Ligand SMILES: Nc1nc2c(c(=O)[nH]1)N(C=O)[C@@H](CNc1ccc(C(=O)N[C@@H](CCC(=O)O)C(=O)O)cc1)CN2
């Protein structure tokens with residue numbers, strides 16, 4: 001039996017291995033400056049990745065299908081757009097099926113061209129060749145480099161203000177800080193990845209919206225344009 005199958009039961013009953021996330025960081029002796037925030041984020045990432053990885057296969061697929069439905073609702077007109085998605089790892093929602101169905105759009109994969117520098121984006125379609133890139137992330141072999149209109153960024157945690165806790169390289173923040181024009185940024189993850197606050201730091205750039213299996217959350221201050229029928233009136 002595959003390890004993932006053994007966990008194909010509803011979660012939420014067992015106690016988490018660590019209650020650190022329920023403790024006020026100040027109580028942990030962590031000031032939410034650059035140093036304290038790094039330690040707190042490391043612990044939160046570990047806890048949230050563990051929870052995500054332990055989702056059973058069918059539960060992950062069920063939730064991912066709901067995420068795809070919400071993406072369709074949020075982005076009804078993607079023809080002609082350049083949309084960055086991602087090659088999934090560590091239990092991230094696998095949106096490759098959604099990518100394949102995004103007719104008329106050009107799908108891109110983010111590429112770490114240089115460590116600690118903004119990402120670049122290359123076009124990719126299901127079936128096209130990939131190479132092992134920097135940090136072992138698959139990257140399109142022959143894709144055309146393009147700027148995205150829409151960036152769909154996988155997340156490890158998020159909060160009600162649409163701040164995203166990512167994998168810890170700062171790659172999406174660095175990228176959104178320099179892309180001109182600024183693309184629409186959408187975080188994707190599962191509902192249990194919501195936390196009270198990610199304790200945003202000056203470099204953190206919030207998402208315009210966050211899509212999970214249970215819904216779409218819009219950042220109040222965002223001016224991004226989505227399908228008009230889904231954006232709540234200000
Ligand atoms: N599927 C997916 N693709 C993605 C991201 C993601 O979160 N998910 N990224 C989201 O940003 C970017 C890649 N971010 C990454 C950040 C750190 C490491 C990593 O392995 N860090 C090592 C140290 C690496 C080293 O310097 O040698 C580590 O943390 O131990 C990998 C990818 C772009 N592509």
Ligand SMILES: Nc1ncnc2c1ncn2[C@@H]1O[C@H](COP(=O)(O)OP(=O)(O)OP(=O)(O)O)[C@@H](O)[C@H]1O
Nearest residue numbers: 041164165166167168169170171172173174177203
């Ligand atoms: N615009 C930027 N310029 C320079 N450094 C940055 C920038 N944005 C983030 N960083 C650095 O990257 C590091 C990781 O940032 P952070 O913890 O926000 O990553 P993350 O958003 O979780 O990761 P990722 O976006 O790769 O998934 C931090 O030390 C931060 O200083």
